[in-house]
Amino acid sequence: MSTVSEVPNADWDLWHTMRAMNEQLSRELDRQLQRDAGISQADYGILVTLFEAPERRMRTGELGDLLAWEKSRVSHQVARMEARGLVKRVVCESDGRGTWVTLAAEGKRALLGAMRENATAIRDLFFDELDEGEKQTMLRATSRVLAKLNAACEAEAANASAGAA
Amino acid sequence: MSTVSEVPNADWDLWHTMRAMNEQLSRELDRQLQRDAGISQADYGILVTLFEAPERRMRTGELGDLLAWEKSRVSHQVARMEARGLVKRVVCESDGRGTWVTLAAEGKRALLGAMRENATAIRDLFFDELDEGEKQTMLRATSRVLAKLNAACEAEAANASAGAA
DNA sequence: GATGGAAAGAAGATGTGTCAACCAGTTCTG
DNA sequence: CAGAACTGGTTGACACATCTTCTTTCCATC
Numbered sequence A, B: 001m002s003t004v005s006e007v008p009n010a011d012w013d014l015w016h017t018m019r020a021m022n023e024q025l026s027r028e029l030d031r032q033l034q035r036d037a038g039i040s041q042a043d044y045g046i047l048v049t050l051f052e053a054p055e056r057r058m059r060t061g062e063l064g065d066l067l068a069w070e071k072s073r074v075s076h077q078v079a080r081m082e083a084r085g086l087v088k089r090v091v092c093e094s095d096g097r098g099t100w101v102t103l104a105a106e107g108k109r110a111l112l113g114a115m116r117e118n119a120t121a122i123r124d125l126f127f128d129e130l131d132e133g134e135k136q137t138m139l140r141a142t143s144r145v146l147a148k149l150n151a152a153c154e155a156e157a158a159n160a161s162a163g164a165a
Numbered sequence C: 001g002a003t004g005g006a007a008a009g010a011a012g013a014t015g016t017g018t019c020a021a022c023c024a025g026t027t028c029t030g
Numbered sequence D: 001c002a003g004a005a006c007t008g009g010t011t012g013a014c015a016c017a018t019c020t021t022c023t024t025t026c027c028a029t030c
Helices: A009-037 A041-052 A060-067 A071-083 A105-125 A132-164 B009-037 B041-052 B060-067 B071-083 B105-125 B132-164
Strands: A057-059 A087-091 A099-103 B057-059 B087-091 B099-103
Touching: A009 A041, A009 A105, A009 B009, A009 B132, A041 A057, A041 A060, A041 A071, A041 A087, A041 A099, A041 A105, A057 A060, A060 A071, A060 A099, A071 A087, A099 A105, A105 B132, A132 B009, A132 B105, A132 B132, B009 B041, B009 B105, B041 B057, B041 B060, B041 B071, B041 B087, B041 B099, B041 B105, B057 B060, B060 B071, B060 B099, B071 B087, B099 B105
Parallel strands: none
Antiparallel strands: A057 A099, A087 A099, B057 B099, B087 B099
16 A cells, blocks of 8 residues: 555665664664763774774874774864873874874773774674574675675766866 | 673664764765755754645644654744745644644755655665664564653653653 | 652753864065 | 865764653553
8 A cells, every 4th residue: 555665675674684683783882882881982983993094193184084084073073082182183294284193001901992992892792693594695695785885886976076177 | 890880881882883883874964965965964854754645744843742842942944944935934824823834845856856865865864774683673673672762751751741740 | 549669851051063264474576 | 385175074953763751541440
């Protein structure tokens, strides 16, 4: 009747289950991170990225590119984290406009605890439940969908800029 | 070297791909919904739920249960949507504490457009990319993970209330 | 029918994300 | 070298989610 005709019912099951799983997973990981290390997922993303960067520091713009965040979001987030002593901002010698973001002592401490706990939680909640075949299938499938999404996204961006020009 | 040892590298690929896919999917659907119907995913969730309810109306508490939202979030969201003319709040005759939330004309209009577009987008971006076997495997796998998450979540809640008591 | 506790919901405070305007350095061009 | 155009980054206003109270109503019991 009034339900949507283009997608079979069985497919909707998968859709809803998948979305619910992801939502719950995010929520649970966030909760654990907050409880055990006192940081949010956003904080964690920044810290990990800095940690993996050469010399443990990064320009805010690059940080934004890597995390796919708006630059204003990076700026706000970093400001808050600096206030809490997790990172430090240093002026960039070579380019007077730029700033380096680096790990502060407290940030390093929080990160090291968080990394292990986070990985453990992901293993327990997600990977332990899957067998090898399922993992392979899911990797193949999600990779394909992701590739398509990225293509669509780029096409759109190209379109937008063409329209604007 | 300093990467996490508990999860094999191949598994991390799956993890990151899956998360990226879901993020992108959310973003893209949200964007389309916003552009074509002028509403957010949150708005859409409320509208669909109301639409599927008997008599097209629902108590805020039930709405929260179905969407797994906190009641305060429901309250704020509904207040905003009411201000925009998407829904209406009506006092409940049978229980003086309660309120019914119903679809307003503008909400119905927005919803009808959105439903079809949203389903089409999901099909195009997601289902068209998957074969039957993959879908079945993913449904089985995600269902299991979700069940475990829910179990973990309940155990935790029980724990918390036990601790509080 | 008064009283105390539980439930439904609203409202305020706070932290975070987004968007647009903005500022200061930088680079390009005449 | 002056000024235009650009770029990296910040700021402020606003939308939203979450947490914590507050208000009203309901219901059980005395």
